[in-house]
Amino acid sequence: MHSFPRWKTWLILTVLVVSLMGALPNLMTPPTWWPTSLSKPMNLGLDLKGGIHLVLEVDVDKAVSHGVEGDIDTARQALRKEKIRYSKLAAEGNILSIAIKNSDDLAAAEKILTEAFGGNYMLAPAADKLFTLTLKESMAEETRKLAVDQAIEVIRGRIDALGTTEPVIIKQGKQRILIQIPGFEDSARAKQLIGRTAQLQFKLVDEKGDLDKALSGQLPNGDIIMYGPEQSRNGQTYRQPYLLKKRTELSGSEIADARVSIDSRFNEYAVTLKFNSKGARKFDKLTTAHVGERFAIILEDTVTSAPVIRERIAGGSAQITGSFTPEEAHDLAIVLRAGALPAPVMVVEERSIGPSLGQDSIDQGVNSIIFGSILVLIFMGIYYRMFGLVANLALVFNMLLILAAMSIIGGTLTLPGMAGIVLTIGMAVDANVLIFERIREELRLGKTPLAAIDGGYDKALSTIVDANITTLIAAIVLFQFGSGPVKGFAITLSVGILASMFTAITVTRGIVALSTAKRGRIEKLSI
Amino acid sequence: MQLIRSDLHFDFIGKRKIAMVISAVMLLASLGTLAVKGLNFGIDFTGGTLVEVKFDKAPAISDVRDAISPKGYGNAVIQEFGAPEEILIRVQNRDDENSSTISTAILDGLSEAFTADAIEMRRVEFVGPQVGEELTQAGIMAVLVAMLAILIYVTFRFEFRFALGADAALLHDITIVLGLFALTGKEFTLPVIAALLTVIGYSLNDTIVVFDRIRENMAANRKRKTPDNEVSVVNGSINLTLSRTLMTSITTLLVVLALFFMGGEVIHDFAFALIAGILVGTYSSIYVASPVMLSLEGKFKGDEDEIKEMEARP
Numbered sequence: 001m002h003s004f005p006r007w008k009t010w011l012i013l014t015v016l017v018v019s020l021m022g023a024l025p026n027l028m029t030p031p032t033w034w035p036t037s038l039s040k041p042m043n044l045g046l047d048l049k050g051g052i053h054l055v056l057e058v059d060v061d062k063a064v065s066h067g068v069e070g071d072i073d074t075a076r077q078a079l080r081k082e083k084i085r086y087s088k089l090a091a092e093g094n095i096l097s098i099a100i101k102n103s104d105d106l107a108a109a110e111k112i113l114t115e116a117f118g119g120n121y122m123l124a125p126a127a128d129k130l131f132t133l134t135l136k137e138s139m140a141e142e143t144r145k146l147a148v149d150q151a152i153e154v155i156r157g158r159i160d161a162l163g164t165t166e167p168v169i170i171k172q173g174k175q176r177i178l179i180q181i182p183g184f185e186d187s188a189r190a191k192q193l194i195g196r197t198a199q200l201q202f203k204l205v206d207e208k209g210d211l212d213k214a215l216s217g218q219l220p221n222g223d224i225i226m227y228g229p230e231q232s233r234n235g236q237t238y239r240q241p242y243l244l245k246k247r248t249e250l251s252g253s254e255i256a257d258a259r260v261s262i263d264s265r266f267n268e269y270a271v272t273l274k275f276n277s278k279g280a281r282k283f284d285k286l287t288t289a290h291v292g293e294r295f296a297i298i299l300e301d302t303v304t305s306a307p308v309i310r311e312r313i314a315g316g317s318a319q320i321t322g323s324f325t326p327e328e329a330h331d332l333a334i335v336l337r338a339g340a341l342p343a344p345v346m347v348v349e350e351r352s353i354g355p356s357l358g359q360d361s362i363d364q365g366v367n368s369i370i371f372g373s374i375l376v377l378i379f380m381g382i383y384y385r386m387f388g389l390v391a392n393l394a395l396v397f398n399m400l401l402i403l404a405a406m407s408i409i410g411g412t413l414t415l416p417g418m419a420g421i422v423l424t425i426g427m428a429v430d431a432n433v434l435i436f437e438r439i440r441e442e443l444r445l446g447k448t449p450l451a452a453i454d455g456g457y458d459k460a461l462s463t464i465v466d467a468n469i470t471t472l473i474a475a476i477v478l479f480q481f482g483s484g485p486v487k488g489f490a491i492t493l494s495v496g497i498l499a500s501m502f503t504a505i506t507v508t509r510g511i512v513a514l515s516t517a518k519r520g521r522i523e524k525l526s527i
Numbered sequence: 528m529q530l531i532r533s534d535l536h537f538d539f540i541g542k543r544k545i546a547m548v549i550s551a552v553m554l555l556a557s558l559g560t561l562a563v564k565g566l567n568f569g570i571d572f573t574g575g576t577l578v579e580v581k582f583d584k585a586p587a588i589s590d591v592r593d594a595i596s597p598k599g600y601g602n603a604v605i606q607e608f609g610a611p612e613e614i615l616i617r618v619q620n621r622d623d624e625n626s627s628t629i630s631t632a633i634l635d636g637l638s639e640a641f642t643a644d645a646i647e648m649r650r651v652e653f654v655g656p657q658v659g660e661e662l663t664q665a666g667i668m669a670v671l672v673a674m675l676a677i678l679i680y681v682t683f684r685f686e687f688r689f690a691l692g693a694d695a696a697l698l699h700d701i702t703i704v705l706g707l708f709a710l711t712g713k714e715f716t717l718p719v720i721a722a723l724l725t726v727i728g729y730s731l732n733d734t735i736v737v738f739d740r741i742r743e744n745m746a747a748n749r750k751r752k753t754p755d756n757e758v759s760v761v762n763g764s765i766n767l768t769l770s771r772t773l774m775t776s777i778t779t780l781l782v783v784l785a786l787f788f789m790g791g792e793v794i795h796d797f798a799f800a801l802i803a804g805i806l807v808g809t810y811s812s813i814y815v816a817s818p819v820m821l822s823l824e825g826k827f828k829g830d831e832d833e834i835k836e837m838e839a840r841p
Contacts, residue, residue: 047793054627055658187651188631347627348655356581357649357793364791371789372782379778383528416718419794422786423725423801426779427732433778434736437771444533463739466684467732473676474728478721481669483662486721493725 004513012510015502016397022404042407045414045488046351048365050358051182052190055349056151060175063147063343064140065093071117072096078116084109087129094135096121103129147342148175155179155194157338162193176348187352189331197300197344198335200252202318203244204286205294205306211243222246226296228303229322242303244296249286251340254279258336260329263321269329270321271336280316287313299332365418372422373399380429384436386526390511391432394503398428401499402492411495414488424496427471431504434460434467436527449522457509464505468497530777531770539813540762540821546814550699557706564709569716570652572666574620574659576629579650580637585611594640598632609792613649620656627653666720670701673727681731685738692820693734696811700730704803711799718797726804729779733772733812740764741817757824761817769813776809 018038024030025041046053068091075098079086086109088099096117100109106129113131114123121133135143152169159167159181168180184190209220219225220243228240256276263270275283286295287309296306297320304322324332377395380388402421406413439456447455472494479490516522539546570577588605591614595603600618608615618629630651637646654662674694681690701723708715741764748754755763783805787798 057655057657185648187648188634191627191631346655347653349658350627350630350651350653352648352651354581354647354649356647357579361791361793364789364794368782368785368789372785375781375785376778379781383530383774385528415793416721416797419786419790419797422782422790423779426782427729427775429778430732430775433771433774437768437774440533441767459743463736466739467735470677470680470731470735471725471728473680474673474724474731477669477673477676478724481665481672482721483665483717486717489718489721489725 004510004517008506009510009514012507015401019397019400019404022408023400026403026407038404038408040407040410042403043410043412044362045412045417046180046182046358047353047415048358048362048413049182050185050353050355051180052184052187053351053353054179054191054194054347055172056155056177056179056194056345057348058148058151058175058177058341059344059346060144060147061093064135064143065091066343067143068094068096068135074116075113078112079109082108082112084112094140096133096135098131098133100129100131144175148177150342151345152177154339154341158193158334161334161338162190177345183355185352185354187350189327191347191350193331193335195345195347196335197341198252198338199298199300199340200255200336201248201298202250202283202286203246203248203296203298204290205296206243206245207293209243211241214243215241226298226301226303240303242296242306244298244303249295250275250279250282252336253339254282255336255339258333260326260333261319263319266321268321269324269326270319271324271329271333273318273320273336275316275318277316280314283316283318284312284314287311361415361418365415365422368422369418369425373425376425376429380432384432384527387432387436387439387512390508390515391429391436391504393511394432394507395425395428397507398424398496398499398503401503402496405495405499406492409495411491412488413492416486417488417492420489420492421496424493424500428496428500428504430467431460431464431500432508434464435504435508439525439527443525443527449525450516452525453512453516457505461505464501468501472497529770530773536763536766537769538762539765540758540818543814543818546818550811550815553703553706554699557702557709560706560709561702564712566705566709566715567712569714570617570654570659571717572659572663572715574654574656576618576620576627576633577650577652578616578630578633578648579608580614580616580634581647581649582612582614582641583645586614586641588614590640591616591637595633595636598636600629600633600636603633609795613792627651627655629653662717666717669720669724670727673724674698677727677731681735681738685742688820688823689738689742691823692816692818693731693738695819696734696808696816697727697730699811699815700726700804700807703807704800707803708800713796713799716796718794719800722797722800722804725801726808729801729805730808730811733775733808734816736771737765737768737812737817738820740768741820757821761821765813765817772809772812776805779805 021034022038024034025039030039072089072091075096076089079098084105085101086098087101088097090097098109098113100106109131110123113133117123117133120139121135124132124134148171152171155177156169159169159179162181162184164181164184166182168178170178172178179194181190206220206223209223214220214223214225222245224244224246226242226244228242230237230239254275255273256279257274259272261270261272262268291309291311294306294308296303297318298304299320304320320332373395377392380391382388384391399421402424405411435456438460439452442452442455443449475490475494475497479487479494482490588607591605592601592603595601595616604617606615607613616633618633630653634648674697677697678690678694681693704723704726708719741761744760744764745757748760780802783798783801786794787802790798
């Protein structure tokens with residue numbers, strides 16, 4: 001028999017020790033001197049831990065058109081400053097169109113617009129006194145990217161306010177955000193909290209305008225109609241219309257803080273806002289100039305209330321009321337504090353798991369692993385006797401190695417991942433079956449036991465490698481194209497295959513070599 | 528202990544005509560069922576909402592339907608899931624709803640009708656229409672890429688006709704497993720795709736072991752003074768690897784059966800696909816891969832050069 005090289009013995013021992021150390025954190029908290037790279041337990045997937053899993057899609061094109069709408073103000077101011085009169089200022093998608101009143105002003109307008117927008121827009125030549133400014137694609141792309149990044153930040157703020165541990169919020173692809181909140185089970189509340197844009201606006205009510213006329217189509221210039229929340233009266237639902245000035249006086253971005261409070265008049269839950277210094281100044285000016293008029297507080301395109309300005313408000317705070325439940329008020333305060341989403345988001349995928357299902361899955365997965373292993377161990381022991389026991393030792397080593405490897409590389413164990421481990425048990429012994437069958441064959445051909453062992457191992461090797469590589473190819477493809485839990489399956493399967501090549505070939509060989517080394521002539525193998 | 532006595536010698540290849548008929552019948556039956564009945568695609572691919580709820584005591588399906596009807600989901604698919612207390616509710620996406628509000632409405636309806644304490648949310652899944660489409664594409668791509676990658680690898684390691692034999696066996700296995708899914712009406716989900724890819728890997732694993740032996744024996748055969756014909760070399764190789772083929776199938780089946788019976792409802796169909804795949808994969812590695820490979824003998828130019836090159840390899 002070939003001698004078993006000393007370095008391989010050391011390799012096996014080293015791997016064994018590292019595996020034992022790497023697997024330990026899954027069973028108990030390791031002592032403080034434990035190497036940090038070996039101190040992590042395996043991550044459990046959300047399907048085992050329970051929790052909320054959402055994939056959001058950010059409507060990035062909305063962010064772009066919002067930005068373009070915002071530039072209307074810039075254009076207006078620039079033109080006014082030069083006293084250039086315009087007949088139309090409009091934004092649609094990524095195009096800003098500006099119509100100039102007098103053709104004498106065209107040259108000046110072009111100069112001003114180029115100055116103000118030349119960097120970001122492409123200015124089309126004036127045709128019929130109309131300028132069209134198209135947002136440059138690179139700028140639009142930048143806006144889209146920024147919208148997703150900002151949305152992530154805002155959502156992180158909202159989720160952190162829930163006080164859950166280790167939420168995952170990451171960008172997925174170009175315009176999607178993956179959110180995982182382990183241990184949180186109120187999927188409806190999470191979606192409500194994460195999904196709302198929380199766009200807050202303050203607009204003045206047009207007290208002079210005629211609401212009825214506006215409703216019949218004669219909308220005064222510079223006004224818009226917005227509606228209050230759905231209410232039911234006499235069994236019918238209706239929404240109160242308001243005639244508002246189009247211009248937004250203050251917005252959610254000027255809020256420094258938002259807290260739940262009690263509205264003293266009706267003894268209701270409310271949210272008290274504190275403006276930042278810029279917002280407070282604006283609010284001060286607004287209330288000074290419009291005493292006796294109403295201003296509307298608009299949350300997500302719905303007028304929540306339109307109180308009358310009784311006197312100048314200098315303190316920089318305002319209150320939002322709207323018959324909130326305590327939880328609604330609490331969540332509203334959270335979203336206002338965290339800020340508005342730069343663009344609407346939409347849930348495109350959800351996979352949330354209740355805590356009891358997660359625990360059941362763990363139990364069932366562990367049971368299948370244990371039960372499956374026991375069946376295989378018994379079967380191998382009966383069928384291959386001593387060699388079967390050697391293979392069994394290798395199998396236990398293999399399990400340990402998978403556990404350690406998953407912990408060290410920070411892999412995530414999912415329910416399909418557990419199935420992958422179960423499957424690995426079945427396939428790990430395959431290498432040993434190949435070797436042992438070959439040894440039996442060599443014995444039948446009349447070789448001596450030791451020569452048969454050598455022949456068995458040598459001849460089975462290329463088969464084992466070929467067979468495992470093909471399975472590995474399938475596992476890698478699965479990892480590339482799979483998502484979430486399925487990826488977990490691909491990981492454990494790959495780790496298991498690699499681990500089994502080591503344990504089934506090198507480790508069993510080592511054990512066989514050690515046990516035959518000192519016995520001199522061997523007449524018969526227990527195989 | 529031995530499963531197969533070493534002096535037994537089955538004439539597998541001689542029976543290939545019979546096997547071909549059996550395979551053809553199974554394939555036609557599978558394709559027919561797939562065409563007529565089709566697969567019961569889960570929400571992973573169709574898009575939709577799935578809500579699994581555990582009740583404190585087994586409810587009547589009709590009561591569950593009554594509870595969610597006022598919310599507008601009276602036409603949902605409602606079924607028991609593993610235990611009578613566990614109910615699975617499935618709703619298709621509607622055109623005007625592409626956010627996951629359906630699950631909230633369903634859970635609200637249930638807690639209004641049964642009280643909030645009587646029900647427990649076990650699982651909520653929502654797949655938007657676009658994501659469903661993406662997952663379908665990714666699934667199809669995964670199976671195709673896996674088959675192509677394997678074709679390349681086997682061509683590289685063996686000969687082209689071996690690769691075609693292996694891929695024929697794979698197609699055979701996948702078609703029959705899919706046919707079984709269509710026949711039983713089991714839900715076709717993402718994990719089942721994972722199981723299919725595993726079946727690909729497994730079936731191939733079996734085939735490769737046989738092919739490896741065929742290659743080894745063919746090389747030895749050519750060096751003999753009076754070489755046997757290819758058919759008997761192939762048959763001999765299948766016989767030599769037979770006990771290994773069966774042993775591995777048994778050990779793998781043992782663990783997959785453990786999964787099937789103990790792994791819980793969520794993993795049930797996944798394990799079913801694996802069991803079917805292992806059985807069919809074992810059959811195909813004997814009766815499909817090698818016969819197809821044999822029937823392609825001499826069909827490809829350059830085979831002779833390749834063989835010489837192959838023999839030079841270790």
